[in-house]
Amino acid sequence: DLLQWPQISKCRSPEMETFSCFWTAGNFYNLTVPRILQLLYKKSNEEDWKECPDYITSGQNSCYFNASYTSVWTPYCVQLASKNEVYDKKCFSVDEIVLPDPPVHLNWTLLNTSQTGIHGDIQVRWDPPPTADVRKGWITLEYELQYKEVNETKWKELKPRLSTMVPLYSLKTARDYEIRIRSRQRTSEKFGEFSEILYVSFSQIGIGCDHCTEEVEFPWFLVVVFGVCGLAVTVISIMLSKQPRLKMLIFPPVPVPKIKGIDPDLLKKGKLDEVNSILACHDNYKTQLYSDDLWVEFIELDIEDPDEKNRASDTDRLLSEDHLKSHSCLGGKDDDSGRASCCEPDIPETDFSASDTCDATSDSDQFKKATEKEEDLLCLDRQDNDESLPSLTNTDLHHQHRNTQPESSHLWAPFGDNIESPRLSVHTQISNQNSLTSTDFYAQVSDITPAGRVVLSPGQKSKLGRAQREGCAEQNFTMDNTYFCEADVKKCIAVTPHEESEPRVQEQGYTEDGYFTTESLTTTVANLGASTAAPPSSETPVADYTSIHIVQSPQGLVLNATALPVPDKEFNMSCGYVSTDQLNKIMP
């Protein structure tokens, strides 16, 4: 057992007129000489400790101070002591230790009952503790009521209130209740003791309802079942309903991937031109096209042309003569389609002069300068060559040419000086040139030389040598990489006199920058040795390729003149351009 000192357990005043202090004696009281415990008290304004006036009234181990000894707002100190020893001490003032007695005379009355008789309201009344002088206002009490059913364990509490009556609503008449009340001083926190328990029993006053024990509980199960069914029916009806708006409201559609401005249905079944026009609207797509394939011309479809509308396929459109005729590059027709600039590879000068959109004038000047360095044989209108040639002196040309570039980069070597003359004639005749048609050619680039020239894939068989040897044939005048007009072919100007220069030039041709076709190279070599004039193997299907002279992206390309593998058939070239259907005959 632990040694416990005597302790003052509590001091309490029930009505603010008297007070009592209680202590515990401890457990060593019997061990030694029996001590006598005293309670001494002192008011704050006194100096001497006085002994407790009444040890009896409040019971054992207590000290009772009656009204004459009590001053309410005066601080007291009490101490528990024996002869020499002080065991405990407490200081307080009486207004702080007020704990009222419990209320008395609890009773209840019935206010009313519900229509079914299952529930009832009662009014509970009580009296304040008799010791507390509430009537004269010396002390103000508030009460807290607690109640519960008889067989319950937990008490329900009401808020503390000043009045000595309180209604209790909605009690079950079939059950019995217990009520208890306690009080406290109004501004204190601690409550006094509970009153005696009040029993409430409705059956005693004859309104108990024994057969009302079965309470109507809320039918949760039915509610859940019906709720689920109703929800399911609603959902199904919404899903099956024809109203798209309602459906969309409840079940919003999941967005599918979509490109702004492009209808996926159109892509599936729309026409190609429409799709193209739609796609062309998107700049991204356009730039992509440009960036990917600079070497490919753009084929602009002239939708406005009524003739073209009749075309079924695009290739027909591409290759049709009508299309070419009506090509806007001729005659200076200028529209915003941009086609004008993109279509004439053969006669860049004429194109440029004819069409505004092709940056004609500036480029033509450039071209003139460029041709001094490079050899181009473009669509040469040989018709005027007769006139132009005499005006030119070969030597002058040679000098001009060679002064600028000692190593002439003649592609079409055999023509040597004469190349220049037709070229120059071309120059002079730029303005006069009336190219009738324009042919769109596709040139497949097989390689790019380190120097930067483009090597076109295969192309014509070597006509280089052949052309030299053949002489002037009206037809089938195929030269490597040369366009020849009919007139030219007939006159066969360029070929014969320059055979001598052929080897030299050819060598030069090989070494110089220039546009070669791979096959032409090989065949030229082959033909160098051979002097047999092999007939043009026109049967072999050879793709017609145009070498690129100048890239004028994005308007178009200036292509070098190429010789066509002129077939044995009649090959009427108008101004050196091969029409597309002629091409078609050539090509496989």
Next chain:
Amino acid sequence: MSAKGASLKGLLLVALLVSHMLLTKEGVTSLPICHSGSANCQLTLEELFDRAVKLSHYIHYLSSEMFNEFDERYAQGRGFIAKAVNSCHTASLTTPEDKEQAQQIHHEDLLNLILGVLRSWNDPLIHLASEVQRMKEAPETILWKAVEIEEQNKRLLEGMEKIVGRVHTGEVENDIHTPWDGLPSLQLDDEDSRLFAFYNLLHCLRRDSHKIDNYLKVLKCRLIHDNNC
């Protein structure tokens, strides 16, 4: 015409509402200012006492709470409560100490005493409100309670003076109130001493507010309800 009438009615209703709001803006009581039919439009003594009791109860509640909070926050472990020397500056005013004395004293004297105590607390409450702000990390609740108590005390004083004017029949008593000289102790540098000074002051405030509350209730029951509250 009907629209006009409706708008006039609405306007009148709004005016009434606004005036009612303005008149009852003080939350202490909703007692009518004027009795209907009264010529003087004065509050009855009962109403005055009711208001006074409400105010005194409120002041005691605030001071009690404030003391508890201060005790929790600052006084734990410092042994303030053990110091029995707890003299308040109003101790010189001989107020009834028990019920018997309270019942025997004349109501006018008691009213004067109440007035004296209230006046004595005017000054300390002002300084308390200002000095509490300087306390280290003073909780917000203590701060606003100090200000509130000071304000309500003024109002209670006014109300008591009215009551005294009504009740008092004879000549006006001398103004009895005790001065307060505890301000320097609230401004001590030593934190312990300063906190003890605050503790003391708050303790005295709680006690005196309880006294006043009790006296007023006793007076009310005696004068208004004839000792039958």
